Amino acid sequence: MSDYMFMLENHLNAGQAKCLAALQASCDAAGVNVFLAGGAMRDMLGGFPIRDLDFVVETNGIKLANQIAAALGASITSTDEIRKSAELSMPGGQTFQIAMARSEKFLKAGGKPHITPASIHEDLRCRDFTINSIALSLGKASKGLLLDPTNGLGDLERRELRAVSNYALYDDPVRLWRLIRLKVRLGFEIEERTLNQYRNAREAEMERHVPPRALFQQLRATANELNPGDVLKAFEDEKLLPAISPALTGPKLNMQGFAKLQKARINVPFGIEFAVDNFAIFLQLITEKLTPKERSAMMKAIEATRAESDCVSKLEAKARKLESALKSAKLVKPSQVYNVLAPEPGETLLLLLMRSQQRIVVDRIRNYLQKYLLAAMEVTDKDIEAEGLKPGTPKFKQRKAEKVKARLDARPKKVPPPAIPEPVPVAAAARGRL
DSSP states (O other): OOOHHHHHHOOOOOOHHHHHHHHHHHHHHHHHEEEEHHHHHHHHTOOOOOEEEEEESSSSSSHHHHHHEEEHHHHHEEEEETTTTTEEEEEEEEEEEEOOOEEEEEEEEEEEEEEEEHHHHHHHTTTBBBGGOOOEETTTTTTTEEEEEEEHHHHHHHTOBBBBSSSSSHHOOOOOHHHHHHHHHHOOOOOHHHHHHHHHHHHTTTTGGGGHHHHHHHHHHHHHHHOHHHHHHHHHHHTGGGGGGGOOGGGGGGGGHHHHHHHTTTTTTTTTTTOOHHHHHHHHHHHTTHHHHHHHHHHHHOOOOOHHHHHHHHHHHHHHHHHHHOOTTTTHHHHHHHHHHTTTHHHHHHHHHHHHOOOHHHHHHHHIIIIHHHHHHTHHHHHHTTEEEETTTHHHHHHHHHEEEEHEEEOOOOOOOOOOOOOHHHHHHHHHOO
16 A cells, blocks of 8 residues: 555545545446545645545546446536536535546637546646646556646645646636635645736736636635635635625625634534535525625626525524424423434534524534534444344334433433541541651
């Protein structure tokens, strides 16, 4: 095993490792070369947590994605027929992308690229920044081989953001947004030539050539940042937000709301699977202070679909309904609170933590996240299998629910207080000293 494969395995969580193993098995069976590239390699080599997996295959990515989805029970959330790529989502919330290795040539600045299938080396040389142009081979013949044609590893060590080509920001102006977002997230400096290219592109108003759906994707990427408020503030400082909505400035940017979101996230224990639709809660916060007219204009500017626009109202309706349920005096036992909150999506819980004025609602959500959820996780599938029950069957689920209930409602064992020695009379103590 190469050092890079060892490093990768130590960076992946359980869901990511499952995705990786299934993809490798499918590609080996089909005789297809597969590579891990982009953000996953950047984060792994830079010492950051791997958030998303981006796989590149030297074949049709959509066709392979359908096979992987069937093998993992995942769902395909979006496809790009031109680039032959697909994004998949696992039941636990883990997302990953499978894309065809391709060459992109732009005939004019900000125009649509001419896309053709290519080798992995050509694919890496057509990317935006050098730190995103690193790949790791996962195929049998070259497993663990690092591909770095633009010396992205060196830029990671120098903590610099450098464009792959002199026209990277002109060819695809959405990279202007990506450059600022990565600068905030990683804390890197922008290399001098790339900074000059950025300034020249802004002077030429290249941000006006970004397609609406590309703006939408940048908002979605911002929503998935650990601190989206900081990224939005940087966009405001760089005067990039007017492309989405001229109203998003000053108090209407709702920085106070994003600060509350960060405080609410502290209650989620580290390392557990807690699925959250970050975009739904992000969209709720970013549009909260806009008028209905301004909100409608913003959705039009990013070409949001009806379902994407309605996610805010649906989230608020779910939060109101859950708040009403949590105020009930009938919720006496921990297992009852757990049963109410366990089926709810993470974004609903976070929104209530931020907004609810009911102390009992906030306390019950915090107890669920910090106590009940962890206690319920102590009851594993292996414990139920040991009783001779088959996973996935109704009896298995019923028995697990019973054991979780018993674990949550069990009274803590009383520990007897330590024995206190009887005091020694002063006179007797004095005689002892003599």
